[in-house]
Structures are given as C-alpha cells and as structure tokens.
Amino acid sequence: MNEASIIEIQNLTKTFKHATEATVKGISFCISRNEIFGLLGPNGAGKTTTISILCGLFPPSGGQVIINGKRLSDHISSIKQIIGIVPQDIALYPTLTARENLDFFGHMYGLKGRELSRRIDSWLEKLGLTDAANRRVATYSGGMKRRVNLIAGVLHRPKILFLDEPTVGVDVQTRNVIIEQLKEINKEGTTIIYTSHHMEEAEDFCTTVSIIDDGKILTKGSPAQLIARYPGCTNLETVFLNLTNRKPRD
Amino acid sequence: MISKLLASVKKETLLLLRDRLGLSILFIMPMILIFVMTLIQDSAFKTLNEKGIPIVFVNEDKDSLGILIEQGLKSNDLCAFYDSIDGKPATPELAKKAVSEGKFMVGIVIPHGATDAIRRNVTALVNETMEPGSMAKNNSTAIADTVEISILIDPVAKKSFLISITSNLREFISEVKTKIMFQTFSDQVAEIIPDRSNAPKHVFAATQIIQYKEIYASGMGDKLVPNAVQHNVPAWTIFAMFFIVIPLSGSIMKEKNEGSVFRLHTMPGSYLLLVSGKIIVYVIVCLIQFLLMLSVGLVFLPMLGLPVLVLGNSFAGIFILTLATAFAATGYGVLVGTLASTEQQGAIMGSLSILLLSALGGVWVPTYIMPEVMRNISAFSPLNWSLEGFYKLFLRGAEAGAILMNTAKLMAFGMAAILSASVVNRIKRTI
Numbered sequence: 001m002n003e004a005s006i007i008e009i010q011n012l013t014k015t016f017k018h019a020t021e022a023t024v025k026g027i028s029f030c031i032s033r034n035e036i037f038g039l040l041g042p043n044g045a046g047k048t049t050t051i052s053i054l055c056g057l058f059p060p061s062g063g064q065v066i067i068n069g070k071r072l073s074d075h076i077s078s079i080k081q082i083i084g085i086v087p088q089d090i091a092l093y094p095t096l097t098a099r100e101n102l103d104f105f106g107h108m109y110g111l112k113g114r115e116l117s118r119r120i121d122s123w124l125e126k127l128g129l130t131d132a133a134n135r136r137v138a139t140y141s142g143g144m145k146r147r148v149n150l151i152a153g154v155l156h157r158p159k160i161l162f163l164d165e166p167t168v169g170v171d172v173q174t175r176n177v178i179i180e181q182l183k184e185i186n187k188e189g190t191t192i193i194y195t196s197h198h199m200e201e202a203e204d205f206c207t208t209v210s211i212i213d214d215g216k217i218l219t220k221g222s223p224a225q226l227i228a229r230y231p232g233c234t235n236l237e238t239v240f241l242n243l244t245n246r247k248p249r250d
Numbered sequence: 251m252i253s254k255l256l257a258s259v260k261k262e263t264l265l266l267l268r269d270r271l272g273l274s275i276l277f278i279m280p281m282i283l284i285f286v287m288t289l290i291q292d293s294a295f296k297t298l299n300e301k302g303i304p305i306v307f308v309n310e311d312k313d314s315l316g317i318l319i320e321q322g323l324k325s326n327d328l329c330a331f332y333d334s335i336d337g338k339p340a341t342p343e344l345a346k347k348a349v350s351e352g353k354f355m356v357g358i359v360i361p362h363g364a365t366d367a368i369r370r371n372v373t374a375l376v377n378e379t380m381e382p383g384s385m386a387k388n389n390s391t392a393i394a395d396t397v398e399i400s401i402l403i404d405p406v407a408k409k410s411f412l413i414s415i416t417s418n419l420r421e422f423i424s425e426v427k428t429k430i431m432f433q434t435f436s437d438q439v440a441e442i443i444p445d446r447s448n449a450p451k452h453v454f455a456a457t458q459i460i461q462y463k464e465i466y467a468s469g470m471g472d473k474l475v476p477n478a479v480q481h482n483v484p485a486w487t488i489f490a491m492f493f494i495v496i497p498l499s500g501s502i503m504k505e506k507n508e509g510s511v512f513r514l515h516t517m518p519g520s521y522l523l524l525v526s527g528k529i530i531v532y533v534i535v536c537l538i539q540f541l542l543m544l545s546v547g548l549v550f551l552p553m554l555g556l557p558v559l560v561l562g563n564s565f566a567g568i569f570i571l572t573l574a575t576a577f578a579a580t581g582y583g584v585l586v587g588t589l590a591s592t593e594q595q596g597a598i599m600g601s602l603s604i605l606l607l608s609a610l611g612g613v614w615v616p617t618y619i620m621p622e623v624m625r626n627i628s629a630f631s632p633l634n635w636s637l638e639g640f641y642k643l644f645l646r647g648a649e650a651g652a653i654l655m656n657t658a659k660l661m662a663f664g665m666a667a668i669l670s671a672s673v674v675n676r677i678k679r680t681i
Contacts, residue, residue, distance in 0.1 A: 055516045058679050080518040091509040095268040096261070107257030108517045136268075152513065 005066075006160060006191045007031040007054065012063035014049050023049045025215035026063065031208075036182075036192045038206035040199070040236075042244050046215040047195045048088075051162050054193070055085050068159060081109070084158030084190075088165040090145045091152070094138035098129055098148045101137060102155060109156035116155075123151040126181055143174035150178060154185055161185065163194045167201065179205055199237035209236065213244045254519060258527025265501065266531060272497050280490030280539055284546045287486050292478040292556055302330035303415060306354040306402075308340045309333065313365035314433075315397075318426045319358070328418070342400070349402040356415060357402030358423075364397045368427060372434040380442060399423055479557050483547035484640035485613045488633055490543065491536045491575055492604045495583040498532050499596035502587025521675045522668065529580050529668070536576030562643040567650035571643065574660035575636040581664030581671075582632070588671040588678075607631045612638075635659045 007030065014024040024046045031037045041047045053060050054067070056076045065072040067079045092101045099120060106116045124130045127147040137145060150166060163182070167175045179201065186192050196202050202209060203223045210220040219226060219239075226239045233239045266272065307323060309316035324331045332354065335344045345357040401416055502525075505511040514524050547559030561568065583600070590596035608614065610624070611633030617625055628634045639656030642648040 057512070057515055077518050080516060083516070085513065085516045087509065087512055089509045089512070091513040093261070093265060093510055094508060096264055100261070100264060104257050104261040105513065105517075107254055108514070108519065110254070110518070112253045 004032045005030040006033045006035075006068055007193070008066040009050075009054075010064045010066075012050065012053065012065065013061045014046075014053060015061045022061070023215055024053070024060070027212070027215070027217045028063075029210055029217055029220060031191060031193060033191055034186065034189060036186055036194060036205055036207045038202045038209040039193060039195045039212060040197075040202055040209055040240060041195075041212035042197075045213045045244075047212055048164060050212070051164060051193065051195065055083060055162055056080055081156075082159040083162065084153040084156065084160070085162045086150050086153035086164065086166050088168060090137075090149050092137050092145065092148055095136055097134045097136055098124065098140070098144075098151075099133045101148060102151055105152045106155045111156055119155055120151075123155065127151060127177060143170040146170050147174065147178065150181070154190075157188070158190060160191045160193065163192060165196050165198075166194070167196070167198065175201070199235070199240055203236040211240060211243050218243045251523070254523060255526055255530075258524070259530050262501075262527045262531040266535070272500075276494065276497055276535055277539060277542055280486070280493070281542055281546050283490055284483060284486045284543055285550070288478050288482040288547075288551055288556060289554065291482060302326075302328055303356060304330045304332065304354045306332045306335060306340050306345045306348055306357045308342055308345050308357070308359040310342070310362040311360040311364040312362075314430050315365040315368060315426060316360040318429065319360060319423055322422055322426065323358075326422075328415075346402055349404050352404055352406055354402075355404045356419070357400075358419065359400040359402070361398060361400075364399065365430060367397045368430050369434045372431050373438055376435060376438040376442070397427070479547055479551055479559050480644060483543065483551075483559050484644055485637055487540055487543040488575060488611075488636045488640065489604070489608050489613050491539055492579045492582070492608065492633060493601070494532055494536055494539070494579050495586050495600035495604055496597055498528065498580060498583030499587030499590060499600050500593055501528065502584065503590060503593040503596050507593065515679070521672050525584050525668070525671065529577075529584065532580045532583065533573070533576040536579055537572060540572045540576070560644065562645075563647050564643055564650045567643050567648070567653050568640075570650060570657050571636065571639045571653050571660075574657040574664070575632075577664040578632045578636070578660040578667070579664075581667035585667040585671040585674070588674045604633075608633050610634065611636075632660055632663045635663075 009030070010028050011026045012024055012028070013022055013026050015022040027046075027050065039047045039050065052058060054065060054072070056072065056079065059073065068082060070079060072079055093104075096104070102120045102123070103116065106112075106120065111119065120133075121130070124133050127150070129144060129147055129151075132140065132144060137148060140148070146166070146169070153163075154161060161182075166182070167178050170178070182192060182205070194202070194206060207222060208220065209223055209226060211218045211226075219229070221229065223236050227233050227235060230239050230242050233242055266276075305323060307320060309320055311317075320331075320333070323329045333340050335348045335353070338344065340348075340357075342359045345354075345359060348354055349357040401419060403416065505514070544559065544561075548561075552558045586596055586600045586603070590599055608631075610628045611617075611631035612620075612628060613633055617628045617634065620628060635656045639653040639660075642652050642656075646652075
C-alpha cells in the first residue's frame, strides 16, 4: 500500500442478494491522506454502496479494502474507531436534545467526562447551536438538524470522515458554515470522502474527484485536471454530464 | 465499555421518559388489566353466590323426598329457588322448555311416587333379610320401583361450571334419599322388633361416620385461601411483563426508521453492547411494572372488597423469579424487534406471539384442564415457567429453592433470544 494512501480499494464488487446485476463492478482507487475526495455520480451509480462498504455497514462481494494500512475485513472494529460518518438522512434521536444526542454518540466513540463536554460545547458554538443545545432535535429546522448530524460524525476527531450529501436541503448560510467547518477539520488532518449532486460545491470543496456511474469509476483527478481533460468542458458539471450523459436517472 | 453501557442506559431512559403514551402503556394499562380481570372473575362468582343459580323445581312426588329436597334447595344460598314459571306451577314440560330457553340454568324434576318407591324398595330389602326368598318373588316390583330424578341443564351453560353444580346437586339428593331409606329401614325394623326402647333416635345422623374437611396443602397453612386475586395477579402480571415486547420492539424499529441505527452500526462496539442498554432499562421497567401490579393486589383490590394478595414465604424467590421473567420478556422483545422489518410487523408479531404463549402457558385457562397434547406443548411456554414459579411461591408457599428450575429456564430463554437476535442482525446486514 502506498504510504500516502489512507484508503486503498482493489477490485471492489458488490452484488446484493436477489439482484441480477452488480451494483459495484470491480472498482479500484486510492485516497491520499488529508485529501478531500469527492465521489460523484448520478442516482444509482454505486456511491452510497461504496461508502457503506468502506464504513463497515455491510461486506463487499469481492475485492479488498485497506484503510489506514489495515484490511477492513480483519480489523473492522479498530477501523470503525477512526472513521466518522455524516449520513444524508438525519441519524439522530428526535426526542433527545442536541446535547443529549451528542453526549450519547460521543460516549459510543469512547469519549467521556469534561473532554466530551468541552468538545460538544465547542462544536455547538462553532455551528451556532449553543442557544438551542437543550431543545429537542424534533423542534429544530432542517438546517439545524443537519448541523447536529455533522457534529455527531466529527466529535471524536476521526482520521477519515465520510460525508453523504452533507449540505442537501439547507440554506446558503448553513451550507457555508458547514463547508467552512469541514475545511477546518481537513486542515487539522482529517481525510474527507464526500458525495454530492452539487457540482459547484464539489468543484470548490474537493481536492480530488472521482466520477462513478453504473458501478464503475469513469474518471479521477483534481477538478481542474478533469475540466482540462475533457475538451469543451468549462466546469465540473459539464464534465459530469459529458461522462454520465444527460438522461434522467431513477 | 462501562461508560458506553451507562450512556446507552441513560439514552434509553430519556427516550422512554419522553414517550408518555409508551409509558402509560407500560405502567397504567397492565394495572387496569389486573383490576378488570380480577374484578370480572371475582364479581362473576360473587353474583352467583349472592343471587344464586336459578333452579326450577318440579315436585311431582309431594312426599318426603320431594319436600326434603325442596327445603334443602330453599335454604341453600347457592340456589335461587323457583317452583313456578311465569306464574304457572312448574311441570316437567314447562321446566324443560324454560331451561332450554335459558330462563333457568338448572331444572330438577322429582317424579311422582319417588318417596313411595324408595320406601317399597327398603321394605322389600328388610323382608328379604327377615324372610329369605320373599325378594325373589317380588324382584320385578323392586326393579320397576327405580327412582329417576331428572336434572335439566341449560345447553349454553359452560360444562365445567355445570359439572360442579350437578355433582353438588347429586350429592345433596343422594343424601336426602339415603336419609329416607334409613328412616324407612328404621321404621321397618321397629315394626318387626316392637320393643324400641334401645332403638337409635337419629339413625341417619349416626351413619355420618365419614366427614370431609377441605385443607389446602400449602406451605402457608391457614394464611392462604386460593381466590381470584391469588390466581389473577401473578397470571396477568406475567402477561403484562411479556407485553413489554411491543414497546421494546417498537423502540428498536424506531431507531431503524429514524436512522440512528445506521450511525450506531458505523460505530465501534458489538450489537450486544448496543442492545444491552435497552435490556437493562426494560428489565428495570418490568420490575417496576411488577411492583405496581403487586401493589394492585396488596392495596387497591382490597379497597374494592377483594381479598388481599398473599405473597408467600420467600421474598428472595419472588425477586429472583421476577428478574428472570423480566429478562426473558426483554430478550424476546429484542429478538422480535430485530426480526421485524417494520413497526407494524413488530407489533403484530409481538402481540400475537405473546397471546399464543400466554394461552399455552396457562394464563387464560389453567394447564391442568388442557388436553394432554396441549399440556405437553405448554411446558415450552416461558409464561408457563414463570406462572408455575409464581404459583409455587404464592399458592404453595414454597421457598426460593423450589423455583430455581423455573428461573434457570427463563434466564436460558432470555439469553437464547438475545444471542439469536445478534445472529439475525448479522445475517440481515450481510445483504
């Protein structure tokens, strides 16, 4: 494994039970340490399946995943300790307050005591939630929930952070706050793997982008490299449409 | 590890405390259930005892047998005596029709000449004793004089209830018949032996050598009289404790639906660790349920005039058995919650299986009146293990040692359910 790589995927495949076709068809790529890696693709391309395998949610049908120098299949528990996930759907307890949610998830990552309280307070302040910290999440706006959802994934300072459309459905202000904080986390040494349909955001945010469709990696490079690679493309969105065609997906 | 467990317990407690409807289902509904079931059963018997079973009596005999039975029925609190139907004197035909229409639960018809027939038979017996050979000559008369008392039964009445009523009636009628026979015998002997100075005054009473005394073979001596409270409180308490399966599986399903389980699965720690917080909290909930339901039997039911619940001799045994029952119920809830794919599925699977296990376990109908096949099956119901254990403690006055096997079975069931849930979870995630 390359020393600079924190994630190495070799010939990864996934075929779900009763499915006639594989969702992920032998993809291989590396993600370097401290990268902000964008895994972009239309609906049903295989990005969420790939990320779910990398998070240890379910095993691959074939291939190998090495994370931080360890095989995922052999060291799933220790690998889970160094990853954080911010799922697209809000994964919080609505009847608990933001502080209670974060306290619980922090404990599950092995944090406790004053250190945990300090981190919770710090993150709530950074994301403008201090005043609402003791309100039940059910009473929050969509943007507030998304911010708490983000904090729950980063509280334990993961080495690798998986973000599945972290800014979907939020206003511009919240989007900017989230992106700024993610850049801060990345500066502190966290590798970010990010999926989004928001091409402009991906172009601005990601250091490397990989476009996936029909379970296969179509291209990989920095946004600037990809724009330059495909003649006539002026931004990441045109590259994306060029490679994945304009037909709407299910 | 401990810190994670405590955090999980804290989270589950908060979730539970904020679900007011869930809390009311957990604590108030079971108490209402015990109130209602015990009151219904107790008042049903009380009503019968106070008003008596409606019995229509047709006395065509008009002699000692009919008169004595009539007197006996009138003086018995168990019966509401009637000898007329809609203002008309009762006849065998009218009585049969009225019973078949449900106006009376039981009808008794004493045929014409019944007392005479008894007397004639006794006289023939005495003559045969004194003059051998005379009976053989009159044998046909003796057979013809057989007394047939009809007991009419409402076809809608429950068989078990009727068996108890008719056997009491038969016993009473038989006693009256024997009394007449002894009196006739005594009179006949007096005729043969005129000097009656040494004859016993109360012939029938003198024959009452064997008497019955009903004693409950319990280790609790005179403290215990089995009653609706003593039977119902443990039975419905166990039923309610097992009904924790529904809120518990609902809580597991809610985590799946709300997405928090997705995050939990990406975190370090086993499935057992994730569910152990739930198990601890729901076991405590079961223990609180148990205490509340005991309080119903100890405090609230006596306020309504029902007997107080007698707890037996072993508080340690009660605690151990309750804990094991709570663990079994919680483990089963975790399994149902893991197996189900939707909240509705969990609720249906949980409630139906508990109804089935409770029916098999003897909560609704005692196992001893079940057919052998069902009795054998009931031995596999965890509710039966628990119920039998509580009956040992509450009704037999047993010590803690007597319920160890029940406890061990319940603990093994709970453990097996939790391990199965862990396996099911792994299989479900290997998609």
